[in-house]
Amino acid sequence: MQTNSLDKIIREIDTKTVDAKNKSRFPEEEIVIIDRETWQAVPNKSWSWFRNLAFYLVSNTDNPTNVAERQARPYYLTNFATGQKLGVSITYWASCDPGNEAKLVEALCRGKTPGDALDKKVEKWIADFTKNDASIFLENYPVQLARLREHVRIKLKEEVGVNLELKLSLEKEPQLEPFSIPAFPLEVYVSDCDEPLELQVQTELVVDDNNKVKAIFHDVNDAQEWQELVKLFKSEIKKYLLQYINIDQFSYELKDTVRNQLVVYLDKIMVNYGRRVGFLYLESNAVPSAKQLVPVKCKVECEVQKYSEPIYVENTLLMLPLNTARYKPNQASKLETWVEGKLEKIIKPLLLKKTYVSVLLDFEPIATEIRDLMEDEAKSIGYEIQQIVSVPDLEHQELKENFKVTFEEESFATRDVNVKVLLGVSVTARIRDFTKIEDYLKPKADIKKLIRRTVHSVTGQVLATVEPERYYMRFNHPGVDEQGKPLEDKSVEQELIEAVEQELAKQFNAQVSRITADVYDTDIAKHFKKLYGTIGSFEVEIASIADIEEAVTYKGDFQIEGVEANSWYTFQARKPEMSDISRSITRRLDAKLSVFTKEDLQFTDLEYLSLLENLINKLARECVVDQFGLEIIMTNLSRSRTQQEKLLAEEISQQREAKK
Known part of the structure; x- marks a missing residue:
C-alpha cells in the first residue's frame, strides 16, 4: 500500500511550491490554504495575515486522468451469534469535481494523511450501515453489498465532496474453492421397500455466489467443518430417499428424475453453508439400465x-x-x-x-x-x-386362411386310355364353415392331403372324357370347325376348374379363389412339336406300267398340320420321324401313280397340274393318316423333264439357231 495513495488528487505543498504554482498554474489545479487553528480554508489574498497555515494542491476532474486509486486496510465485522470475524476488503477510486477543492481539503487535512482520513470516513459509513454486525451479509450477500457501496458513496459525496467508486469484497473470498466429496458407498432405504439398497455417490459442492459469507463462516478447510458437512450431506440423502422416493423411481429414474429432485433438495440444505451442488453422480447395482419391457x-x-x-x-x-x-x-x-x-x-x-x-x-x-x-x-x-x-x-388352423394344394406332372389317361398326358394343378382355397366338415376334424387328420386327393381324382375324371387331340390342341380354348362354328362350349381347362370348384365346395365347404393348370409335355407331345416345326420333302420316280416308257420324277414339300382325330395312339405307338413319313409318301405315290399312262403323268398345263396336285395330296394324306395318324399338307409339287423332253427341247433350240 502506498503511504498516501491520494497524492494524485490532493497533496500538501510548501510555500516555494505555492509560489511556483502561482506563476505557472494549470486550470485543473487549485491551491487550497488551511488555517491549522480552525482547520478552515482561507482566501489566497489574505493568507499572509495567518501564521499557522498549511498548503494543499488539489487536482480536479477538468483533467479526467486525475483519479486516485487506494486500497484501504480491511474492515472487520463481527458475527455476534458466533463471535466470528468477517473481513471486508476495500478498494476505491477517488476524484474531485471543480469547486469542491476546499471542501475536500477541510474534510481530509486533519488526519495523518488525506488517505488515512478518507479511510476513516469510509470505515465510519460502513459501520453506520452495518452496525458492525456481519450477519447483515448472511442473506443475499450481493444485494446487501451493493446497498452498502451506494450508501458509502453518497455519504462521502455529501460530507467530503469526493467522487468515490468503491469496490468492497470479502477478505477470504479468493480462498473459496469447490469442495469435492470423493465417491463413497451409502446404504439407503426408499419409502416402499424394507430392504436396504446400495448406492454409490460422488459430488462436488461449489460456492453459492449469493451466500459467500456463509461459505466463509463454514470453512471446509477446517477438518471439523469438513466432517460435519460430509455427515450432513450423507444423512440428507438418506432422509430424502426414505421420505420421497419409491422403489420404482429408485430402480428406473435414479440417474435423471431422482437425481434432479435430490439436487434441488440438497441445495436448500447446503445454502446454509454457502454451498450448492455442482454435480451429483449416483449409481446402484440394484438399478436396471432402463425401464424395459x-x-x-x-x-x-x-x-x-x-x-x-x-x-x-x-x-x-x-x-x-x-x-x-x-x-x-x-x-x-x-x-x-x-x-x-x-x-x-x-x-x-x-x-x-x-x-x-x-x-x-x-x-x-x-x-x-x-x-x-x-x-x-x-x-x-x-x-x-x-x-x-x-x-x-x-392342427387345422391354417385352413381358416387361404391355403394351397398342388401336384405336378401327374400322369392321367385321356378318353383314349392308351394316350397319357402330364398335368399339374394348383388350388388356392379356404374353408368357409368348419361346422360343415366337423367329421373331418380329427387328430392327425390331414385335410389338405384329402383335398389334394380330391383334386387329383376330379382331374382324372375330367380328363378321362377328353379326346387326346382336344387336350393337346385345344386345352386353353374351345375349338372351332372349318366354318368357324364352336366344336365345344368350354375349354378343357374351364371344365376342369368348374369340376374342381364344385367338388371341393360339396365335400369340404371350401371356397376356391384360384386354380391353375399347367400342361407338361409328354414324350409324344415333344415329338409332335418337333415334327410340327419341320418342313419335310419327298422325291419319287414313277414309271408308267401301261406304257413302259421313261420314268417321270415328282418333287414336293409337306408339313404336319396335326394329329388326326382318334389317331393319337397310332401316332404315339409309331412315333415317326420326317424321313419315315417321306418314305411312306414316296412308296404310296409310286404304287398308286404307276398305273397311269405317260400322258397322264407328264402334265403340260396348269389345269392338269392342279388335278394331279389334288390327287397326290389326297394319296399322301391318306397314307400318312393310315400309317402314322398325322394330318399333312403338300406344297411346291413339281416334276422334272424326261430325257425325251430334254432332247426335244434341245432340237427345237438348234432349229431356232439355224434360222437366225
Whole structure:
C-alpha cells in the first residue's frame, strides 16, 4: 500500500511550491490554504495575515486522468451469534469535481494523511450501515453489498465532496474453492421397500455466489467443518430417499428424475453453508439400465370338447414393471414361472367349456377374456401388460386362411386310355364353415392331403372324357370347325376348374379363389412339336406300267398340320420321324401313280397340274393318316423333264439357231 495513495488528487505543498504554482498554474489545479487553528480554508489574498497555515494542491476532474486509486486496510465485522470475524476488503477510486477543492481539503487535512482520513470516513459509513454486525451479509450477500457501496458513496459525496467508486469484497473470498466429496458407498432405504439398497455417490459442492459469507463462516478447510458437512450431506440423502422416493423411481429414474429432485433438495440444505451442488453422480447395482419391457413366452396345454387329444395355446406377453416394490428386480428371473402358472389357471378352465370347432372358428373372445384376467393378475405384482397375444396351436388352423394344394406332372389317361398326358394343378382355397366338415376334424387328420386327393381324382375324371387331340390342341380354348362354328362350349381347362370348384365346395365347404393348370409335355407331345416345326420333302420316280416308257420324277414339300382325330395312339405307338413319313409318301405315290399312262403323268398345263396336285395330296394324306395318324399338307409339287423332253427341247433350240 502506498503511504498516501491520494497524492494524485490532493497533496500538501510548501510555500516555494505555492509560489511556483502561482506563476505557472494549470486550470485543473487549485491551491487550497488551511488555517491549522480552525482547520478552515482561507482566501489566497489574505493568507499572509495567518501564521499557522498549511498548503494543499488539489487536482480536479477538468483533467479526467486525475483519479486516485487506494486500497484501504480491511474492515472487520463481527458475527455476534458466533463471535466470528468477517473481513471486508476495500478498494476505491477517488476524484474531485471543480469547486469542491476546499471542501475536500477541510474534510481530509486533519488526519495523518488525506488517505488515512478518507479511510476513516469510509470505515465510519460502513459501520453506520452495518452496525458492525456481519450477519447483515448472511442473506443475499450481493444485494446487501451493493446497498452498502451506494450508501458509502453518497455519504462521502455529501460530507467530503469526493467522487468515490468503491469496490468492497470479502477478505477470504479468493480462498473459496469447490469442495469435492470423493465417491463413497451409502446404504439407503426408499419409502416402499424394507430392504436396504446400495448406492454409490460422488459430488462436488461449489460456492453459492449469493451466500459467500456463509461459505466463509463454514470453512471446509477446517477438518471439523469438513466432517460435519460430509455427515450432513450423507444423512440428507438418506432422509430424502426414505421420505420421497419409491422403489420404482429408485430402480428406473435414479440417474435423471431422482437425481434432479435430490439436487434441488440438497441445495436448500447446503445454502446454509454457502454451498450448492455442482454435480451429483449416483449409481446402484440394484438399478436396471432402463425401464424395459419384459418379454415372456409360454405354452399352455388344454383339453377341449369333441377332440381326443390336447391342444396348446401359445402366449406372448410384453410386461412393463410399474411397482417394483411388489415384485423386486432380483425376483425377475421367476417372472416367467409366475406368468405360466397364472395362464394355466386362466386358460384351462376357459377351454374346457369349448368345443374344438368353436376354438377353431373364433378364438378372439377367448383371447380377450384371457387378456382381461391376466391384466388384473399382473397389476397385483406391480406390472402392466403392454401386449398379450394368445393363439391356439391347432392342427387345422391354417385352413381358416387361404391355403394351397398342388401336384405336378401327374400322369392321367385321356378318353383314349392308351394316350397319357402330364398335368399339374394348383388350388388356392379356404374353408368357409368348419361346422360343415366337423367329421373331418380329427387328430392327425390331414385335410389338405384329402383335398389334394380330391383334386387329383376330379382331374382324372375330367380328363378321362377328353379326346387326346382336344387336350393337346385345344386345352386353353374351345375349338372351332372349318366354318368357324364352336366344336365345344368350354375349354378343357374351364371344365376342369368348374369340376374342381364344385367338388371341393360339396365335400369340404371350401371356397376356391384360384386354380391353375399347367400342361407338361409328354414324350409324344415333344415329338409332335418337333415334327410340327419341320418342313419335310419327298422325291419319287414313277414309271408308267401301261406304257413302259421313261420314268417321270415328282418333287414336293409337306408339313404336319396335326394329329388326326382318334389317331393319337397310332401316332404315339409309331412315333415317326420326317424321313419315315417321306418314305411312306414316296412308296404310296409310286404304287398308286404307276398305273397311269405317260400322258397322264407328264402334265403340260396348269389345269392338269392342279388335278394331279389334288390327287397326290389326297394319296399322301391318306397314307400318312393310315400309317402314322398325322394330318399333312403338300406344297411346291413339281416334276422334272424326261430325257425325251430334254432332247426335244434341245432340237427345237438348234432349229431356232439355224434360222437366225
